[in-house]
Amino acid sequence: MTLRFTTLLIAACALCTGVNAQNASKSTPAPCLAPEALGAVHLYGLWRAEIDGEPGGASVRLQKDPEQDDSLVGSIQRDGAKAKPALLAGDLQHGDFQLEESDDGVRISATWSGQVVAASCGKEIKGIWTNALTDQTRPFVLRKQGGWE
The missing domain is CATH 1.20.5 (Single alpha-helices involved in coiled-coils or other helix-helix interfaces)
Known part of the structure; x- marks a missing residue:
């Protein structure tokens, strides 16, 4: 026994x-992917945008471009803005982030050019935002928000 x-x-x-x-x-x-290994699909979802010199921030939503594979479309709504959200279109290649912003859906009103931060696992992008009308440039940071994606 x-x-x-x-x-x-x-x-x-x-x-x-x-x-x-x-x-x-x-x-x-899971280990992070290197910025060069990320594609547009890794950027889908809700982001928080901060642009130096602008009061408040903005909410950015990025999703798959229905007309082009591995490209992005979306919108940006600035905090406190009563105007409708501006439209966004862009891509991510080898860690380089490029985005065009349009207030009216016809002309480019601003551009975003940046890089995915290496240690961020694809959840932070830093770069330069440029006003297309005045050529004024400002540093920006985008941080991915949690939740469903």
């Missing part, structure tokens, strides 16, 4: 150890 109990106890301990090892491996985060 003691041998059976000991064998059962050893088996139970082995099962518990195996379960803990599996749980530990599932909680290990």
Whole structure:
């Protein structure tokens, strides 16, 4: 009887150890992709934009361009703005981010040129925002927001 109990106890301990090892491996985060390995699909979702010198920030939504593979379309709504959101279109190639903004859907009102931050796992982009009418430039940062994507 003691041998059976000991064998059962050893088996139970082995099962518990195996379960803990599996749980530990599932909680290990996946490694980040290098900016050069990211594509437009990695940028889909809601972003928070901060442009130096502009009061408040803005919400940016990026999604798949239905007409071009591996391109982006979307919109930007500046905090407190009563006007309708501006339209966005652009792409990401080898970590380089390019976006055009249009207030009226016809002419380009601003451009965004930046790079994915290397240690951000594709969740932060920094660069220069340029007003197309005045050529005024300002640094910007985009940070991806959590939630459904």
